[in-house]
Amino acid sequence: MKHDITIVGGGVIGLSIAYYLKKKAPDLDIAVYEAKYIGYGASTRNGSHIRVHFWSEPNVVFAIKSRKMMLSLAKETGWNPTPYIGGYLWLIYDEDTYQAYKHTNRDIWSKYGVAVEFLDPEEVIERYPYLNPGKLITGVLGVQDGKIHHDFVTYAYAYKFKNMGGKIYEYTPINSIVLEEGRIRGVDIGGKIIESEKVIVAAGAWSKSLMESIGITLPLTPSRKELSVLEPVNFFIKPLIIDMRPSSRGLYVCQTPRGEVMGSVDYPEVQGVYEFNNTIKYLSTYARAVIRLIPALKYLRVLRIWSGDYNVSADHSHIMGRDDEWPDGLYVATGYSGHGFMMAPYTGLLMSEYIIEDKIHPDMEPFLPTRFKEGRLVKEMMVIG
């Protein structure tokens, strides 16, 4: 067996790249290898939100384009990913953070039409009467942000890709990437070498160890995040709410349009790739924080809990493209630091341009893997949860 392009990882990033590659070059033999099932990992285990409010310019630009593509995904793929634009609401409790938001708004957001409303505490309570915000300084509402069903985005790409003749192999883990004379020869699957011109590593939290096996170190730290879902109640929490009190430990809470209240805290901090387990520490910390913020939730019941991961890079921004010092034919798209789902559509488009036409789009340039050795970090500070 031989492929033109092999994609390692059947998550939303890998499938988006696969879809756009196949669209651009229908004659190429493109295969996606997934160790478990499609979407296993962070693609099926995330908060399923999109936003354009980042603190660094490259991410803002990237996210705006990605959001636009996400919202027109129904036209593109024929799958409606059920978007609901309810906004993000940051509850801010200290002056420094407030000033930081003001500055970002003045310097970056206003430049790109990223809308933001600064609400005083009375206004927050008036608009969101269910909140018990405490000694709030201000509420920052990002109105263009919202939620989209993550599974349908993954399935849309997978389904379209397959229909165009692409190959997806589930439960087919890659043992290693095989090199020959300084270039990619293929991948090793079950001891057999499948030859391939190009290999794209989009394996989420497993990318780091896979790249290390061929001697390439990426500054990535997978970090586990736990989430829980409460029984459905009528839709009342429109935005995704982020409580920025240190004692809330990075609490965020949102509600899916079908009524389930979902949320997380950034505790306990667990680094490394783990099977998706949970802890009592998380459960009780989350319960206390969320009941403090929204007392109406106190008697709602937890239906299930799970955990996913943020594949955090050194500057909290994704790594896409390649380094010329790497073996020829090797590419990565990883390290999305919790933003993989929302960045997936634009990643797919740009990566396909890069791979087929060897064209580096200016929006992609800041995210090249070479930035770490050249000292051009993106420095994204806004990571939620």
Added chain:
Amino acid sequence: MDGDDPPPPKPLSIKLLENEVYAFQKSLKFKRPRGLRNLTWWGSERINLKTGYNINPNIVDEEFLDEIKLEKIGGITSKLVWIMRRRLGAGFYHNTLFRNSLIWKIFSSMLTKFLPYPYPDMSQAPVDKYPLQIYIDCDVLIVGGGLTGLTIAEELSKYIRNIVVLDGDQKGFGGYAAFLDSTNRNLKNLYNKLRKKGVKIVNGGVFQGFLEDGYIAYKYDTNQTIRIDSDVIIIATGSYEIPPLYENNDIPMTISLTTLLKLVMGYSITKLKKGILIGGMGDLIPALETLKKKGVDLFLVYRNKIPEKLRRFLEEKGIQYYENVYRISSKGRERVEYVTIVDEKGETLNIEVDFVAYSPIVAPDKEVVAQLGIKYVFDTRLGGYVPMHNLYGEIGPDLNFYIAGSAGGYIPIEYISDYAIITARYILNKIYGKGEGYESSASTLMNKIKETHPEIYEGLNSLDAAYRNNRSYEFVGWEKPPNIFHGDPTKIFVCFDMDILYSDLIHMYKDLGIWRMEHIKRYSGLGTGICQGRDCQLNASIIINNLSGKSFLDIGRFRARFPVIPQTLISLAGVET
């Protein structure tokens, strides 16, 4: 059972049944009327009468008892959405109609405004005190106070002092065996004996699962979390019946055989006079005997040919039966009123009934052990998906968790006690180096099972071999799956919480190529409701297996998650870390 204490208060669901209110719950997604089904812990569930959906004890107001009517369950919007959804399929919002972003916007805002759920009580004040947690610190924790759990407790108590039995039901209940004439007295004696001996029996507590930093149970009657510190945990959660698939199988008063026994024997509900029992796998004879004594008139309905032993019993007792049934269809609104049965020759029969009971497949209740991520086998002789363990209940050589009784695969009722004793002796021997040998009694028991139930003997042996080789296997012995009947697939419910129909699975497989259980769950929402896949997962995989011929092990099960039953946030907030 415990003579000294007053009997426990009746659950609200029982009061409603006594008042002839049967449709007192709603499905999670489309607000379809629902009644009792087969969850083992329903007996203590409280129902939110304002909304019709069982929600939590703190919102319930019993004064609403008179107000509940079927008209309130439903509502025009949800009816419209339901009609649309039945025509367009479970993923109907991906339909061409909704790809237009404007139409989707209008539709989604309509959905979010008219969701069939209640709002939470917005007037709740901030909390400064959380419910206290309970600690259980013991040598051995036995999860499940049925015949298996109590027998093991008795055997262990000969050598070990600090034993706790945790039972999810009200005091004095237990599993299937508690309601059978043949075993009920046994169980009562055992219960009293253990209490005298100092074994602690905690009722109303459900073991929720294994978390990385500890194990938690939930006492739902007092809304408290139980932290468990135990050297050994024995899972004896028993089994439950899988709902059969036929037209309108969602009408209230379609109940499992265990539920029927519990209503008739446990709560002395007298209004259940006549009904059909869809049987197949389990040991029906003791249940039929018990119900007959109570004057319940049963018609036995069988998908396949009735086994000879059962047929002889039925004829001797004059119980009517129908075998090789091709199609069933039930009718009614607030409850099942009559049932139409068509056999394979096309003969049709209408029966007026008070209820439809079912016991076509008896599946092990494996939700707790499944959280440990252990391998499983698929064996129809043992009830479908079975967690891998050896003959004595060991699930891993380094784990101090054991699985006992029918939680580890179907065991005929007459062997439950003997089987439990063997597991207990094995644990005593292995961990404490005490007690009598287990091997000779095990081989005696296995020989007995071989004589009376050769199929189950084979199943248990294959399971044991699979455990030793650490390799899953699949055994499908159905001529026709005993719980699947023909009928209009848009009227057959697979998931009763998220309203997933047989036709949705056909659509998913045939049109979209979705067939793995993990994908089915994510595409349609199957198994994301209150039951978390207990009722629907096996049925969905049987359907996919029938449609595609793919193996059950490939179709797979989705990952079991904490908690086993929904637990309030506030009860978790008080857990110290």
